[in-house]
Amino acid sequence: MSRLGDQGRDPENKLSDRAQGFIQRLYRDPRYLLIGKMERFGRELIAFVEGCTMISATGEVRGQALVNAEHEMHGRPDGERPYQEDSLVEYYLSPAGKARMPLGDDDFVALREESWQYYVRRNFAFLLGDFAQARDDAEHNLAIWNLIEQSDASDEAKWSYLRWWPWIERDRAVAEALLGIEHGQREEAATELYRAQRAVAQYGERYAERYAEEEEDGKSLSSQMDRHIASLIEILKEDDSLPVSTEEQLDEALARGDEEEVERLRREMIQRAMGE
Numbered sequence: 494m495s496r497l498g499d500q501g502r503d504p505e506n507k508l509s510d511r512a513q514g515f516i517q518r519l520y521r522d523p524r525y526l527l528i529g530k531m532e533r534f535g536r537e538l539i540a541f542v543e544g545c546t547m548i549s550a551t552g553e554v555r556g557q558a559l560v561n562a563e564h565e566m567h568g569r570p571d572g573e574r575p576y577q578e579d580s581l582v583e584y585y586l587s588p589a590g591k592a593r594m595p596l597g598d599d600d601f602v603a604l605r606e607e608s609w610q611y612y613v614r615r616n617f618a619f620l621l622g623d624f625a626q627a628r629d630d631a632e633h634n635l636a637i638w639n640l641i642e643q644s645d646a647s648d649e650a651k652w653s654y655l656r657w658w659p660w661i662e663r664d665r666a667v668a669e670a671l672l673g674i675e676h677g678q679r680e681e682a683a684t685e686l687y688r689a690q691r692a693v694a695q696y697g698e699r700y701a702e703r704y705a706e707e708e709e710d711g712k713s714l715s716s717q718m719d720r721h722i723a724s725l726i727e728i729l730k731e732d733d734s735l736p737v738s739t740e741e742q743l744d745e746a747l748a749r750g751d752e753e754e755v756e757r758l759r760r761e762m763i764q765r766a767m768g769e
Contacts, residue, residue, distance in 0.1 A: 506675050509732035515725060520619035527620050537566035539617050570610040581607050582636045595645040608634045615664060624672040631665035652703060659693045659718040674733055683738035690722040
């Protein structure tokens with residue numbers, strides 16, 4: 494699917510009220526209350542209120558507090574430039590960062606803190622309808638996932654972050670698909686969601702035992718993300734003219750052994766790819 498930004502967005506392809514309502518519910522984190530976007534001295538900011546737990550010097554919980562906070566709209570959310578790079582990801586992918594490999598415990602902590610910032614801003618981007626920003630922030634955290642997955646850390650240390658892949662991939666695919674719908678690219682959006690749903694399900698199967706150790710109710714993180722994507726697909730089909738993707742039709746034809754339909758769909762996919 495081609496990468497899309499704000500340019501070329503068609504007002505006639507605005508998401509239905511039900512789809513927008515679903516996104517608002519899915520991405521509203523009760524720990525953060527969005528105020529809105531603002532501009533100060535040429536900087537675009539997201540203003541919000543964060544619920545914080547107050548802890549004494551001896552570690553005792555003293556109560557709750559609401560704190561006004563801001564995130565930068567561009568670059569790293571806290572506005573910092575670690576090692577003179579735009580983010581830790583850019584640093585660790587640079588020659589200087591690669592020279593520091595393998596990652597140590599301090600690197601893991603710093604990357605997790607950065608990923609949390611991008612997670613919070615990603616949610617705000619969904620609430621604001623800025624799906625290009627939401628996609629980019631999800632891709633940033635997928636890059637962190639790749640760094641940790643390729644590290645020499647223990648399996649347990651890695652799993653503490655790797656377990657979240659279905660969540661991040663769900664958000665990336667949802668953002669890309671919603672952006673596609675707003676640009677009138679419904680077939681591409683349907684394909685994006687179908688591929689993501691399939692990949693998330695496969696990830697859940699691959700790590701079924703690990704998830705089973707963590708989830709008391711038997712509902713793995715992967716299965717929850719699968720259901721979220723399925724629910725969104727249903728809404729988009731009913732209210733936003735989302736088609737059944739050609740790729741999904743092909744898989745169904747293969748499953749029932751319909752060779753004639755398989756050949757037709759493969760020709761259609763080749764023709765579309767050549768046209769793109």
